[in-house]
Amino acid sequence: MAPSPAEAATSVAPNTIEVRFTGGMLALNRFLMTLQNKRMPVAGFTLGRDRDGMRATIVLDCPPESALRYTSLIVALEDVHEAGPAEATEVVLLRATGDWRKAAERAGVGAHESGGTVVASGEPEKIEGFLASLGDGVEETVRLGPVARPAGESLGGV
Numbered sequence: 001m002a003p004s005p006a007e008a009a010t011s012v013a014p015n016t017i018e019v020r021f022t023g024g025m026l027a028l029n030r031f032l033m034t035l036q037n038k039r040m041p042v043a044g045f046t047l048g049r050d051r052d053g054m055r056a057t058i059v060l061d062c063p064p065e066s067a068l069r070y071t072s073l074i075v076a077l078e079d080v081h082e083a084g085p086a087e088a089t090e091v092v093l094l095r096a097t098g099d100w101r102k103a104a105e106r107a108g109v110g111a112h113e114s115g116g117t118v119v120a121s122g123e124p125e126k127i128e129g130f131l132a133s134l135g136d137g138v139e140e141t142v143r144l145g146p147v148a149r150p151a152g153e154s155l156g157g158v
Contacts, residue, residue, distance in 0.1 A: 017084060020081055023053070031079070034074065046145065092144065097137045109123075
């Protein structure tokens with residue numbers, strides 16, 4: 001069902017940015033305080049660590065122009081060495097009865113089966129449609145949530 005004109009005027013598509021920074025817990029604290037003090041409309045936050053430091057994925061609930069302004073503020077922090085837009089991909093693990101392959105194809109998500117578990121990934125909206133199309137055919141589900149990757153990079157498969 002399409003949103004009403006009033007809902008469409010007030011709804012905003014989420015904007016995902018990825019931030020890479022170093023400096024340990026003090027840098028993380030400064031980073032989180034910046035998000036809070038600038039009242040950034042954070043709808044989702046995921047933090048990870050790799051060999052180069054920490055990586056945060058932030059889903060902002062604001063127009064793209066505002067997301068760019070927030071990204072400019074974040075990149076100016078002393079411990080941040082990279083920040084920019086990212087594409088959100090969601091991963092879901094499930095046990096399904098019925099034909100999940102056709103549902104995945106119709107929804108436009110990548111999916112394969114491994115040891116009886118279906119692993120599917122794609123844009124969050126497409127994953128939502130995939131799960132909705134399976135209906136009661138889903139026995140168990142684990143949603144890993146949106147994962148960001150720099151815009152334009154390929155995941156290399158599911």
